[in-house]
Amino acid sequence: MLETIPIIDITLLRTSSGSSTVVAEQLGQACRQYGFFYITGHGVDQSLQQRLETLSRQFFAQDAAVKLQIAMVKGGRAWRGYFPVGGELTSGKPDLKEGLYLGAELDNSHPLVKAGTPLHGQNLFPATLPELRQTVLDYMAAMTKLGHVLMRGIALSLGLEADYFEERYTHDPLTLFRIFNYPAAATDSDQWGVGEHTDYGLLTILKQDNLGGLQVKSQGRWIEALPVPNTLICNIGDMLDRITGGLYRSTPHRVKNPSGHDRLSFPFFFDPNFEAKIQPIPTLVESQPDNWQERWDGASLSLFEGTYGDYVLGKVGKVFPQLRREVIE
Ligand SMILES: O=C(O)CCC(=O)C(=O)O
Numbered sequence: 055m056l057e058t059i060p061i062i063d064i065t066l067l068r069t070s071s072g073s074s075t076v077v078a079e080q081l082g083q084a085c086r087q088y089g090f091f092y093i094t095g096h097g098v099d100q101s102l103q104q105r106l107e108t109l110s111r112q113f114f115a116q117d118a119a120v121k122l123q124i125a126m127v128k129g130g131r132a133w134r135g136y137f138p139v140g141g142e143l144t145s146g147k148p149d150l151k152e153g154l155y156l157g158a159e160l161d162n163s164h165p166l167v168k169a170g171t172p173l174h175g176q177n178l179f180p181a182t183l184p185e186l187r188q189t190v191l192d193y194m195a196a197m198t199k200l201g202h203v204l205m206r207g208i209a210l211s212l213g214l215e216a217d218y219f220e221e222r223y224t225h226d227p228l229t230l231f232r233i234f235n236y237p238a239a240a241t242d243s244d245q246w247g248v249g250e251h252t253d254y255g256l257l258t259i260l261k262q263d264n265l266g267g268l269q270v271k272s273q274g275r276w277i278e279a280l281p282v283p284n285t286l287i288c289n290i291g292d293m294l295d296r297i298t299g300g301l302y303r304s305t306p307h308r309v310k311n312p313s314g315h316d317r318l319s320f321p322f323f324f325d326p327n328f329e330a331k332i333q334p335i336p337t338l339v340e341s342q343p344d345n346w347q348e349r350w351d352g353a354s355l356s357l358f359e360g361t362y363g364d365y366v367l368g369k370v371g372k373v374f375p376q377l378r379r380e381v382i383e
């Protein structure tokens with residue numbers, strides 16, 4: 055039998071004052087077994103999603119020189135903008151994808167921007183597609199709302215107060231958003247669109263188009279996260295793994311676009327505040343053995359001490375080595 059990732063209807067979590075125990079139970083099971091799940095009943099406007107997809111296709115279809123008008127090197131410490139194919143090295147090798155790196159739009163008067171905090175600041179939006187700006191901002195607002203809802207459900211699934219994460223980590227979350235285009239590759243290409251990795255933060259909410267290509271490592275085996283209409287895919291990041299003592303593992307995944315067409319995906323990262331200190335949940339007794347030997351990066355999460363900022367900067371410096379000096383040092 056083909057193994058499939060669970061699909062969870064979160065309508066009740068969104069509507070019954072965020073405290074549906076039935077949905078929380080399903081989330082908990084999916085997090086323990088797979089580290090990945092699809093959600094339906096998420097309430098994200100279909101026409102907004104359609105606009106985002108259409109405008110993104112138009113963006114990537116432009117000439118390289120036009121896209122490079124908003125190259126990531128121009129984004130400075132905020133770490134925003136466009137990078138071309140081969141510009142990112144997720145697991146040490148260049149990825150077969152191009153992308154637009156976005157995040158919360160913060161102006162220069164924001165305290166974290168004033169303080170020169172990396173990853174905080176303004177986006178670089180393309181002048182050639184003026185509608186993309188509001189579409190991205192609206193989509194990120196919808197994702198942020200959804201991130202809060204899902205983290206309430208995840209807190210309940212762990213037997214915690216619904217606002218456990220909000221109080222400690224996500225009152226003012228770090229939210230990053232990317233739009234990727236995985237170009238059609240030769241079918242015999244052994245290059246990955248994104249190599250095996252885990253995400254860094256708490257929760258990733260991914261919209262993908264209808265072509266497929268995402269693979270998830272579940273219980274030691276790679277399975278396909280095929281497109282399912284009207285769903286979003288969620289997965290656990292390293293910080294939720296650390297906070298839950300490995301009970302909810304950050305699950306490895308990778309992408310290869312087999313379709314012969316350009317594949318678009320839209321990952322949104324709902325992460326702890328940059329300055330939040332990451333601490334395991336004290337009441338959780340089910341702490342798991344360290345899994346560094348199985349991890350793609352050979353790192354021991356249980357040894358990590360510090361803020362989310364410490365963690366994420368260590369990672370980002372590796373995937374964009376050419377930008378490390380400018381942004382972090
Ligand atoms: O494009 C995808 O389907 C996944 C992207 C991803 O894993 C990431 O950006 O972390």
Ligand SMILES: [Fe+2]
Pocket residue numbers: 251252253258307
């Ligand atoms: Fe990922």
